[in-house]
Amino acid sequence: MAGFLAKGAVSIKDIIAPSFIEVDFNHLKIDDKFYRTLYVVGYPRYVSANWLYPLITFDHPLYISMYIYPTEAKVVLEDLKRKIAEMEATIEGDIKSGKAVDPTVQVALDDALALQAELAKGSERFFQFGLYITIPADSLDELNQVAKQIDSVISSLLIIAKQATLEMEEGFKSTLPMFYDRLGVWRNIDTTSLAMTFPFATASLTKNEGILYGVNQHDGSLIIFDRFTLENANAVILGKSGGGKSFMVKLECLRLLMMGVDVLIIDPENEYEKSTQSVGGEFVVFSANSQYKINPFDLTTVNPEPDELSNKILDLHSLMRVIMGELTPSQDALLDRALVLTYRERGITQDPETFKNEPPLLEDLFKIFTGMETPEAKELADRLEKFVKGSASGIFNHQSNFDIKNPFTVFGIRDLEENLRPVAMYIVLDYIWNRVRKDRKKRVLIVDEAWYLIKQKDSGAYLHSFAKRARKYQLGLTTITQDVEDFLSTDEGKAIITNSSLQIILKQSTAAVDKISQTFYLTGGEKHYLLSAGVGEGLFFAGHSHVGFRVIASEEEKTLIE
Ligand SMILES: Nc1ncnc2c1ncn2[C@@H]1O[C@H](COP(=O)(O)OP(=O)(O)OP(=O)(O)O)[C@@H](O)[C@H]1O
Ligand SMILES: [Mg+2]
Structure with a gap:
């Protein structure tokens, strides 16, 4: 029964699922977004560190997936042995029949021999590598345009990529962060090349607005930034x-x-x-x-906060602790009363209208303490004295000027x-x-x-x-x-x-x-x-x-x- 009811209920999947998906030859339409997936079939012979940088920092969102599958060295070695034998035979055949040796075969043979040595020593391992790129766009026009730009970036990297024609849905799924390799287009790649492929890109902090903070040490770009745009x-x-x-x-x-x-x-x-x-x-x-001169008792008359005076008294309370040092709980309470009284003597209460009265000075607080005539109040008065009569009185015991x-x-x-x-x-x-x-x-x-x-x-x-x-x-x-x-x-x-x-x-x-x-x-x-x-x-x-x-x-x- 529960299962029957559950069938009729709305699940999270129902809520987040797109209302439709349109699958075309070479694009996918999900709600009002378009997608096209490319897969890589050929890689350059040599790569340098972070060689995919231009693709990863491409100025349009891209979904890029890399699938890396380790392979057993034994299998690869056997394959390699066969390939090497084939190439050697080709070259020998050419020599025997008096033909010039095909240079591309010679290069490939040298590469294969070097790799064989590395693999045998165990200093290199072998992987199958799949690289897929999905381009999202808001319209078909935009999709075509971005695809063209990607094409030129890719060819400048000496990568050969193809559109996943008739496999757009598989392609899209393969670039979601779900480890769903539905395309399965892999090439062999060794440890060094794989390491070079790792996207060590630095964050770019170059904005159109703001001021220069310095030079990015990783890529020499300028850090231009407006701190007022941050949280x-x-x-x-x-x-x-x-x-x-x-x-x-x-x-x-x-x-x-x-x-x-x-x-x-x-x-x-x-x-x-x-x-x-x-x-x-x-x-x-x-x-x-x-x-x-600055008077710490100043109150703002423009845009006061609802509990302006209470907040001010809290702040003054902290200030007094900075001035007077540690206070016992009863001294604390005494200080609180004294502060309220100091303002009241000037006719200042919670009512913002009264903030227009001239604010009290530190010496008024001092007088309140001396007037209290308890040993505790006397002690507080002593601690305050320096600011009222001593060297510091010159600055903080006057109306702000x-x-x-x-x-x-x-x-x-x-x-x-x-x-x-x-x-x-x-x-x-x-x-x-x-x-x-x-x-x-x-x-x-x-x-x-x-x-x-x-x-x-x-x-x-x-x-x-x-x-x-x-x-x-x-x-x-x-x-x-x-x-x-x-x-x-x-x-x-x-x-x-x-x-x-x-x-x-x-x-x-x-x-x-x-x-x-x-x-x-x-x-x-x-x-x-x-x-x-x-x-x-x-x-x-x-x-x-x-x-x-x-x-x-x-x-x-x-x-x-x-
Ligand atoms: N980016 C820079 N380029 C050139 N010179 C610099 C740079 N940064 C600092 N200096 C030099 O180093 C000196 C010390 O720097 P600064 O006074 O800013 O140090 P500080 O970190 O504020 O030290 P402290 O904590 O002692 O105040 C400066 O007087 C300046 O001449
Ligand atoms: Mg400094």
């Missing part, structure tokens, strides 16, 4: 110190700027100063007596004390976040020496959330770090890598390469390449493609960036 525009750049990370990014910034993309850079070494000058950008330098207007704006923080840099980076990131939400346009934000942020859990998590949120505002985050080990051993670092469609790995140290290999599933060859790579050389991952590449700059560009 997200984020990038990570990992590499040993001096490997050329900053150099590469400076080049990218120059080239992106020409394409109308705005560039924002957080620069802990003040090394983007030259580039900034060259392009007429703005270099915002933070030091104890800097003219630029500038706007990002220049399409190339760099935040230089080298002149701050080393332990202040992560705090400054965090605050600048947050400031930029508020700014980019005001108007949507293509921007990149570069965070150089990102390990300053990653080594601390809260700032690492902030950078990660930044990477996740960036896409919504057409922002591409570039994270650069030399401290690969630290970066890859934190959850935040790994998450940032996962959230970056573009991944660039430059020269690596022996210490870091194993971790890199594991994370990026590198082959032995790629691992070795990273170890021996020169300055500006590495691997370029975009989506699913990866290639070895080298960053190149023109002399003109070099003078602009260093």
Whole structure:
């Protein structure tokens, strides 16, 4: 009964099957697509490595199947012995009857003898090889046209191919990835030739749009690419110190700027100063007596998110942990209350209308803590004091006094004390976040020496959330770090890598390469390449493609960036 009912039911096959198939002499029509299959009957005498490359990278989709069947050397040897005897007899016959020896027979005999020796030694094995190609097309015209082009590619490879006339259905099935060799047209081929046939093609990353990233090391093609066409525009750049990370990014910034993309850079070494000058950008330098001020309590009044204030308080909470270090759970709760209170004293609540009020300053939070008069609050106040009264107060305890207007704006923080840099980076990131939400346009934000942020859990998590949120505002985050080990051993670092469609790995140290290999599933060859790579050389991952590449700059560009 169950079987009877099943007969009437719709199965998956019914759903995915085409509504009709029309089989013609030399094409097949499935729904509204046309197909034609070719099989190869003759191969060139010599082949070189990756000789099928022109066919495999042909600029039209093709279904290419290769069937490889090992054969017993014994059988082949016997065949070969017979063939050799035949050819020797032919030649001898010619000589005896005083005729000139046919040179093609002589060549074939030499080949056969060489092969016999290789087979007998066991250094070569024998295979039967079938090569079929199906061309899909949207119309019969297109099919004929593509078939013609394929024909010329094939003859340039010295391959002889034939249409599988009257066998189109078998041909089509033979090129589906199902191991259905319905054509059975095979030729003998030895191990070396077979190995040469293996399609070692590199991914081509040459697009019509975008900027130059470098030269593909495998085939010399240019890597031209628009990162904004990827799932997200984020990038990570990992590499040993001096490997050329900053150099590469400076080049990218120059080239992106020409394409109308705005560039924002957080620069802990003040090394983007030259580039900034060259392009007429703005270099915002933070030091104890800097003219630029940022207030971390700023709220955005343009396009606030529904829970703007709550999110801001969360972010400030993390910032305070970066400033004050580890907090106990009760200190944490205290901090939360204090932050809400600080805003409330300025009349700022969840209502976006109130965001127009002047935001509080760090010293207001400090006052709240001192006003609480508990030992716990006192301790927090002490930890904050340096930022309110000490050296850092010059920058982050004032209302923000500038706007990002220049399409190339760099935040230089080298002149701050080393332990202040992560705090400054965090605050600048947050400031930029508020700014980019005001108007949507293509921007990149570069965070150089990102390990300053990653080594601390809260700032690492902030950078990660930044990477996740960036896409919504057409922002591409570039994270650069030399401290690969630290970066890859934190959850935040790994998450940032996962959230970056573009991944660039430059020269690596022996210490870091194993971790890199594991994370990026590198082959032995790629691992070795990273170890021996020169300055500006590495691997370029975009989506699913990866290639070895080298960053190149023109002399003109070099003078602009260093
Ligand atoms: N593709 C390149 N072509 C020519 N010179 C390069 C290239 N890449 C880097 N260099 C040279 O190598 C130097 C070091 O490169 P860069 O400052 O970019 O290293 P880095 O990876 O950022 O190092 P760190 O981690 O220490 O910041 C540069 O000053 C530049 O002169
Ligand atoms: Mg650098």
